[in-house]
Amino acid sequence: MAFHEVRFPDTISRGARGGPERRTQIVELASGDEERNASWANSRRRYDVAYGIRRADDLAAVVAFFEARNGRLHGFRYKDWADYKSCLPSQAITAFDQQIGTGTGSMKIFQLSKRYTSGAQTWVRTIAKPVAGTVRVALGMVEQMSGWTMDATTGVITFTTAPGNGVIVRVGFEFDVPVRFDTDVLDVTLDIERLGSITSIPLLEIRK
Structure with a gap:
């Protein structure tokens, strides 16, 4: 198959x-x-x-x-x-919609995911089929226009330079x-x- x-x-x-x-x-x-x-x-x-x-x-x-x-x-x-999409249906996608990881200073690869939260409970869904051209990425609260690539067949983001230790990686996207x-x-x-x-x-x- x-x-x-x-x-x-x-x-x-x-x-x-x-x-x-x-x-x-x-x-x-x-x-x-x-x-x-x-x-x-x-x-x-x-x-x-x-x-x-x-x-x-x-x-x-x-x-x-x-x-x-x-x-x-x-x-x-x-x-x-x-x-x-990574945000509510009525909202527009931003680079700050979902937190997918925290930098270690050496890790360059991060998997797209979406969080579903109600009350104190959260379920994290792996996103493997993002829509090409819709993905936006931020380190901390600063959107990154370059320095990363996205594999639209797996949902994996690869940074050219590893995000610094403790830096939160955020993303926004549409997905199938x-x-x-x-x-x-x-x-x-x-x-x-x-x-x-x-x-x-x-x-x-x-x-x-």
Whole structure:
């Protein structure tokens, strides 16, 4: 299998349904109390893009995209319109949106990530598929216009000179979700006017 650095059509993903999934084991005791255990340390996203198909041309685009990926075989990029940037949906990206590390004076490589915080709890999500041209970087509170490179296929930032000891590395970016089709069959229905529809087109986030 391979990963194709191509994005699923935005016009269709905009109308899709889906979001994060977690796996929790719950055991109910004789007393009625519960014991809960997280089977997964990280969430995994599922989507159904069938809801985004509104025209016959959309259907044709999905079929072509499906065939080019060989069904479930190859992964691809997907824009989750509900969560695709480092800041809140109503805000513009800045170089200070997310803290991804602290300089040691020797470390040059930092992985993009996004923090999800509610109350005292925070979950950190690794971002592996940033959108090229959207990444902004700051050391401390000073944006860096040069002196670093970004690998848009892995989400790794490499500095030419290692950030100084104790210097906070901050970033802003847009990102895609690495996914694959979660089916090897597209069940297409054509009505009398030759307008088509597909009941379900599931996508599943790829976790390595």
